[in-house]
Amino acid sequence: MLQVESLTKSFDGFLAVSGANLSVERGEIVAVIGPNGAGKTTLFKLITGHLRPDEGRIIFEGQSISGLRPYEVCRRGISLSFQVVNVFNRMTVFENVQVAVLSHQKKTRKLFSSSGRHGIEETEEILGNVGLADKARRVSGSLSHGDQKVLEMAIALGNRPDLLILDEPTAGMSPEETSVTIDLIHRLTRELGLTILFCEHDMELVFSIAHRIMVMQYGRSLIQGAPQEVRSNEEVQAAYLGGT
Amino acid sequence: MQRGPFNWKTLWPYAAVFAALLFLPMALSRFYIYITAVIYVTALLAMSLNMVVGHGGLYQFHHAAFYGVGAYTCALILVRTELPAWVAFAAAPFAAAFTGLLIGWFCVRLNKLYFGMLQISLGSLLWAIVFRWYDLTGGDDGIHGVPIPDAISTINTSYYFILLVLAACVSVMYLIYRSPFGKTLQAIRDNPERCEAVGINVRRHQLMGIVVATFFAGIAGVLFVVVEGSVFPDLLFWVLSLEVFIMCLLGGWFTFAGPMVGAAVTVALRTFVGTYTEYWTLILGVILILLIFFLPEGVMGFIIEKVQGGEAEE
Ligand SMILES: Nc1ncnc2c1ncn2[C@@H]1O[C@H](COP(=O)(O)OP(=O)(O)OP(=O)(O)O)[C@@H](O)[C@H]1O
Ligand SMILES: [Mg+2]
Numbered sequence: 028m029l030q031v032e033s034l035t036k037s038f039d040g041f042l043a044v045s046g047a048n049l050s051v052e053r054g055e056i057v058a059v060i061g062p063n064g065a066g067k068t069t070l071f072k073l074i075t076g077h078l079r080p081d082e083g084r085i086i087f088e089g090q091s092i093s094g095l096r097p098y099e100v101c102r103r104g105i106s107l108s109f110q111v112v113n114v115f116n117r118m119t120v121f122e123n124v125q126v127a128v129l130s131h132q133k134k135t136r137k138l139f140s141s142s143g144r145h146g147i148e149e150t151e152e153i154l155g156n157v158g159l160a161d162k163a164r165r166v167s168g169s170l171s172h173g174d175q176k177v178l179e180m181a182i183a184l185g186n187r188p189d190l191l192i193l194d195e196p197t198a199g200m201s202p203e204e205t206s207v208t209i210d211l212i213h214r215l216t217r218e219l220g221l222t223i224l225f226c227e228h229d230m231e232l233v234f235s236i237a238h239r240i241m242v243m244q245y246g247r248s249l250i251q252g253a254p255q256e257v258r259s260n261e262e263v264q265a266a267y268l269g270g271t
Numbered sequence: 272m273q274r275g276p277f278n279w280k281t282l283w284p285y286a287a288v289f290a291a292l293l294f295l296p297m298a299l300s301r302f303y304i305y306i307t308a309v310i311y312v313t314a315l316l317a318m319s320l321n322m323v324v325g326h327g328g329l330y331q332f333h334h335a336a337f338y339g340v341g342a343y344t345c346a347l348i349l350v351r352t353e354l355p356a357w358v359a360f361a362a363a364p365f366a367a368a369f370t371g372l373l374i375g376w377f378c379v380r381l382n383k384l385y386f387g388m389l390q391i392s393l394g395s396l397l398w399a400i401v402f403r404w405y406d407l408t409g410g411d412d413g414i415h416g417v418p419i420p421d422a423i424s425t426i427n428t429s430y431y432f433i434l435l436v437l438a439a440c441v442s443v444m445y446l447i448y449r450s451p452f453g454k455t456l457q458a459i460r461d462n463p464e465r466c467e468a469v470g471i472n473v474r475r476h477q478l479m480g481i482v483v484a485t486f487f488a489g490i491a492g493v494l495f496v497v498v499e500g501s502v503f504p505d506l507l508f509w510v511l512s513l514e515v516f517i518m519c520l521l522g523g524w525f526t527f528a529g530p531m532v533g534a535a536v537t538v539a540l541r542t543f544v545g546t547y548t549e550y551w552t553l554i555l556g557v558i559l560i561l562l563i564f565f566l567p568e569g570v571m572g573f574i575i576e577k578v579q580g581g582e583a584e585e
Pocket of ligand 1 (some may be wrong): 038
């Protein structure tokens with residue numbers, strides 16, 4: 028479904044991603060792990076068009092998507108949930124998700140009909156799924172950090188993506204919120220059959236849900252393989268897992 | 272969840288105000304009827320600007336240029352051609368919107384302040400053309416004695432005409448404000464990056480917002496001609512753009528109706544303070560500073576906050 032080949036991106040001469048490779052098959056859950064600053068976020072932003080790669084290829088469903096604008100990548104079926112909460116602060120939780128739904132339904136240019144008539148059911152369904160239904164009318168800027176992270180994900184779901192990319196979905200969450208979110212991710216894959224690419228520092232989460240794991244360090248991809256394979260890889264142990 | 276576009280629970284105050292305004296001419300002298308009509312025209316201009324500034328988050332710094340294009344188009348057709356008046360009235364908003372499309376097409380390529388700077392430059396270019404093209408526009412003299420159709424040429428009839436057009440325009444603006452497009456524009460204001468990430472072509476929507484807003488600015492231009500019977504280059508001057516921008520801030524740019532309040536306050540102040548001192552712009556500057564410190568959400572935003580303070584906590 029997604030192939031990333033020798034992708035490279037530098038910021039003022041600093042190689043944030045250098046020659047990274049990654050593949051995701053339909054229906055799979057793929058995790059990217061690596062220490063802080065390894066280039067995970069940069070990799071995701073390259074895939075979703077928020078950054079332009081210097082070199083390398085990104086193939087999605089057989090077509091090159093590198094160099095496309097973010098909205099074009101989104102329309103191809105890839106949604107990104109940001110590591111740093113990036114929502115519509117002045118709008119309600121409901122409106123936050125509705126905007127994505129309207130965009131997906133190509134209704135954002137309707138001028139003369141009420142937004143109260145479009146994308147309502149879809150939005151309600153998503154909010155119900157992620158457990159934000161009771162907070163639908165709250166202004167999103169007033170939510171707790173944990174709820175905002177969930178809203179992040181809900182917005183990304185609004186586009187009904189084929190591939191959902193989650194950049195540290197549980198970052199900054201309390202242990203309870205984390206376990207609720209893990210359940211949510213499980214449900215999303217089981218019930219909606221979503222393909223998910225995510226990165227996460229919580230190794231327990233990674234090893235419990237990922238089908239395959241890619242390890243990054245200094246912008247390079249060390250290895251991509253099944254959890255056991257990654258766990259037993261010496262290079263990875265030395266670099267990251269510290270012998271666990 | 273409110274499904275219909277209009278909801279009586281929130282709209283009845285506006286309906287009441289409108290009804291009261293219908294009776295206003297009976298209570299006022301000619302001069303005050305005229306001032307009130309000027310307020311309406313300015314209110315429509317401010318409302319049109321706020322569609323892109325307050326709801327769209329764009330640095331539309333030279334909105335008066337489009338207002339002027341509307342006014343000049345209307346006046347020129349009335350003065351220089353034999354075409355019926357309604358053609359002049361209808362052509363003006365389209366001319367303004369087309370100018371908005373042209374200028375906006377360049378501006379949306381730039382971000383924030385650069386957008387504003389480019390718009391000031393291009394708008395000032397328009398002003399210079401109007402100012403210099405003596406044969407067509409009458410240069411700095413402007414055009415006077417524009418023939419207004421008899422039906423709306425007296426102070427009272429023009430008052431009603433302007434009030435009705437304002438009410439119609441504001442209703443349509445409200446419809447747009449609450450439409451999927453309106454919501455999208457507000458989302459772009461809040462977070463353009465995220466909008467792109469959910470598949471919205473931000474520039475295209477911004478450009479569309481500019482075209483809609485400048486269309487209404489063109490209508491305001493027509494109303495100006497109706498009330499004044501003349502046009503002059505000051506209509507396209509950047510000082511007016513600044514004034515209208517401040518009206519939006521003053522009234523509350525995150526609210527829907529705020530700019531009308533801002534327009535009323537500004538026009539009233541200009542009328543009464545302007546007769547005592549030449550330093551009107553200076554006073555405007557002081558108002559702006561006070562505003563930033565004491566009413567960051569504007570008059571209307573302040574009122575809404577007070578009214579809803581109790582209800583908002585769910
Ligand atoms: N816009 C930028 N300009 C300059 N340097 C950047 C930029 N974005 C990221 N970097 C640098 O690139 C490197 C990789 O950053 P990135 O955010 O991709 O890491 P990460 O793996 O997501 O880390 P974390 O686990 O902390 O989120 C870091 O050293 C960071 O400082
Ligand atoms: Mg990161």
